[in-house]
Amino acid sequence: MRELPDTEKREHVPHGATTITTNNSKEKTVVAGSAFPVLIEVRWLSDHPSLSRGDDDGASVLRHCCAISCASSRFARPVAWVFRSRRSSPKPIPFAGNVHQLPKTDFFKTYSSWAKVYGPIVYFYVFGRNFIVLTDLDMVHDLLSKRSAHYSTRPRMVMAAELVNRGQNSVVFQKYGQRLRDVRRIINSWVGKNVVESSFPTVTQFNRKMLRSLLESPADFHAHVKFKFGSLVFKLTYGIDVQSIYDPYIALTEEMNRRTSMAIAPGRWLCDSFPILAKIPSWMPWAHFRRWANESREIIQEAIRAPFEATRTSVLRGEDSPSWLAKSLLDAEVDLSVPGVREDLWTAAAGMYNAAIDTSSTAMHAFFLLMVHHPEVQEKAQRELDAVIGNDRLPIIEDRDSLPYIDNIVKELLRFSAVVPMVPHSNEEDDVYNGFFIPKGSWVIANLWGILHDPRLYRDPENFIPERFEDMKDYPAEPDLTLAAFGFGRRACPGIHFGLAALFIDIASILSVFDIRPAKDGNGRDILPPIEFIDGNIRTMLPFDCVVTPRSEKKAELVRQSLNE
Numbered sequence: 001m002r003e004l005p006d007t008e009k010r011e012h013v014p015h016g017a018t019t020i021t022t023n024n025s026k027e028k029t030v031v032a033g034s035a036f037p038v039l040i041e042v043r044w045l046s047d048h049p050s051l052s053r054g055d056d057d058g059a060s061v062l063r064h065c066c067a068i069s070c071a072s073s074r075f076a077r078p079v080a081w082v083f084r085s086r087r088s089s090p091k092p093i094p095f096a097g098n099v100h101q102l103p104k105t106d107f108f109k110t111y112s113s114w115a116k117v118y119g120p121i122v123y124f125y126v127f128g129r130n131f132i133v134l135t136d137l138d139m140v141h142d143l144l145s146k147r148s149a150h151y152s153t154r155p156r157m158v159m160a161a162e163l164v165n166r167g168q169n170s171v172v173f174q175k176y177g178q179r180l181r182d183v184r185r186i187i188n189s190w191v192g193k194n195v196v197e198s199s200f201p202t203v204t205q206f207n208r209k210m211l212r213s214l215l216e217s218p219a220d221f222h223a224h225v226k227f228k229f230g231s232l233v234f235k236l237t238y239g240i241d242v243q244s245i246y247d248p249y250i251a252l253t254e255e256m257n258r259r260t261s262m263a264i265a266p267g268r269w270l271c272d273s274f275p276i277l278a279k280i281p282s283w284m285p286w287a288h289f290r291r292w293a294n295e296s297r298e299i300i301q302e303a304i305r306a307p308f309e310a311t312r313t314s315v316l317r318g319e320d321s322p323s324w325l326a327k328s329l330l331d332a333e334v335d336l337s338v339p340g341v342r343e344d345l346w347t348a349a350a351g352m353y354n355a356a357i358d359t360s361s362t363a364m365h366a367f368f369l370l371m372v373h374h375p376e377v378q379e380k381a382q383r384e385l386d387a388v389i390g391n392d393r394l395p396i397i398e399d400r401d402s403l404p405y406i407d408n409i410v411k412e413l414l415r416f417s418a419v420v421p422m423v424p425h426s427n428e429e430d431d432v433y434n435g436f437f438i439p440k441g442s443w444v445i446a447n448l449w450g451i452l453h454d455p456r457l458y459r460d461p462e463n464f465i466p467e468r469f470e471d472m473k474d475y476p477a478e479p480d481l482t483l484a485a486f487g488f489g490r491r492a493c494p495g496i497h498f499g500l501a502a503l504f505i506d507i508a509s510i511l512s513v514f515d516i517r518p519a520k521d522g523n524g525r526d527i528l529p530p531i532e533f534i535d536g537n538i539r540t541m542l543p544f545d546c547v548v549t550p551r552s553e554k555k556a557e558l559v560r561q562s563l564n565e
């Protein structure tokens with residue numbers, strides 16, 4: 001342990017409490033004494049200027065103290081933190097913590113407003129669970145990327161991960177470890193950077209089908225977009241052709257996603273705050289949450305198992321129905337009798353639907369709405385498309401480099417809509433960062449919405465302006481945080497290349513073929529639907545009306561012909 005500098009002295013006061021006076025901080029702190037001797041050190045050191053200077057020596061002493069504090073008492077850690085973080089957190093109430101200050105929706109907006117008051121790293125706790133919210137890109141990179149060896153697991157989610165079993169059968173909820181690495185390796189062999197291009201012909205084919213649906217029933221654009229992503233992912237993953245949104249596979253998978261969203265809804269389940277409740281037997285009269293969890297577990301298992309078995313049967317019959325899963329099943333090195341192999345494959349396959357559909361659909365729904373609000377963006381994009389693509393063909397994914405404005409629309413769409421507004425990671429070890437003690441098992445949340453709307457990075461962040469990414473003579477381009485929108489470190493979205501290609505081809509081809517205009521009210525006036533998202537771990541949009549019309553008969557004909565190619 002480091003010696004106290006001369007300028008600092010301690011005096012012992014009755015009942016074991018200790019007073020620490022430092023010349024530097026001009027601060028006198030009395031902390032509970034005899035029960036938590038180590039905490040006193042933690043409190044003092046963490047405020048010591050050596051740490052705020054980033055002094056390694058000080059930091060290592062603090063780390064050492066933290067380790068001792070943990071060894072001495074599990075209870076000690078949050079207490080230590082509370083002492084430290086008075087200036088970095090809203091005022092808690094005893095036991096419940098900050099539960100009374102949490103909003104019902106749009107958590108990330110509240111976190112961003114806290115960041116303005118308490119700084120970019122905010123701590124709060126709710127019934128003993130520690131939350132650290134980072135609203136600063138550098139800090140997020142420091143912890144989730146540079147220290148990703150320790151920050152790549154997910155926080156404990158009793159209802160979702162344990163009772164509903166998503167911790168076992170969903171890549172998104174899996175703890176960091178060998179199983180997750182195996183599942184991610186499978187996913188990378190399907191959509192990784194080096195292989196993703198092989199899926200482009202199918203992505204384009206499903207894009208053309210969506211364009212045709214838009215021609216036939218433009219008012220249903222909301223459903224066409226969702227169905228396109230759902231049917232595309234089913235085809236690529238399982239080789240299954242789903243015929244409509246009422247297809248039983250789609251219905252099952254939607255139910256899986258609905259129940260998963262309910263299972264992770266913040267504040268909904270008491271067992272998340274009091275894990276002991278998870279031990280209550282499900283037959284007890286008021287244990288309906290346990291019965292709901294059991295029912296959900298079965299439905300979800302069926303949603304995961306059914307398409308997997310359909311593909312396996314088709315492979316066993318020798319049917320020619322190529323898919324990512326069939327490719328893996330046919331891989332000579334894959335032996336389903338080895339424990340865990342089957343589970344890894346179905347987890348990887350189900351993860352594609354879980355993680356791909358809602359994210360991409362929300363981005364596209366937001367795109368339609370933003371085009372209604374921004375005819376000037378639409379016209380500029382169409383001028384670029386007409387100049388580069390012309391009138392004789394539809395855009396293809398390979399046009400990306402020659403359509404920089406469309407690319408900027410994709411970037412701005414991801415920034416503006418922040419489809420995944422918050423990314424929760426957790427640390428497997430106690431840690432110290434910038435003088436902050438981060439207890440093991442904390443929720444370390446990257447406030448992506450806050451970062452993508454940070455006024456220090458973006459001028460007028462609440463507005464949709466694709467031009468912000470253009471380097472202009474009198475105004476340099478603003479930061480392109482597309483990668484950040486897909487998460488961090490070892491948990492970063494493995495579908496990024498696939499997702500970006502799919503968004504690009506949809507946006508380019510829709511703007512090439514269609515005009516998107518506001519619907520009119522009875523008096524012929526434009527109806528501009530409000531730009532509002534529904535809060536969730538993945539944001540969604542309520543349906544809204546707009547008018548989608550082909551720009552010319554020739555463009556419409558190109559769409560019809562494209563399906564015969």
Ligand code: HEM
Pocket residue numbers: 171172173184187191351352355356357359360363414419420423424485486487488489490491492493494495496498499
């Ligand atoms: C607009 C499109 C998308 C966005 C904005 C998006 C964003 C994200 C984000 C923020 C994460 C969490 C990363 C983290 O924890 O640090 C994530 C995870 C994930 N995404 Fe995406 N994603 C998109 C599309 C896709 C697509 C198309 C796929 C599959 C083809 C996909 C597959 C996954 C998977 C499997 C995970 C879980 C990774 C893990 O927990 O280890 N995503 N995504």
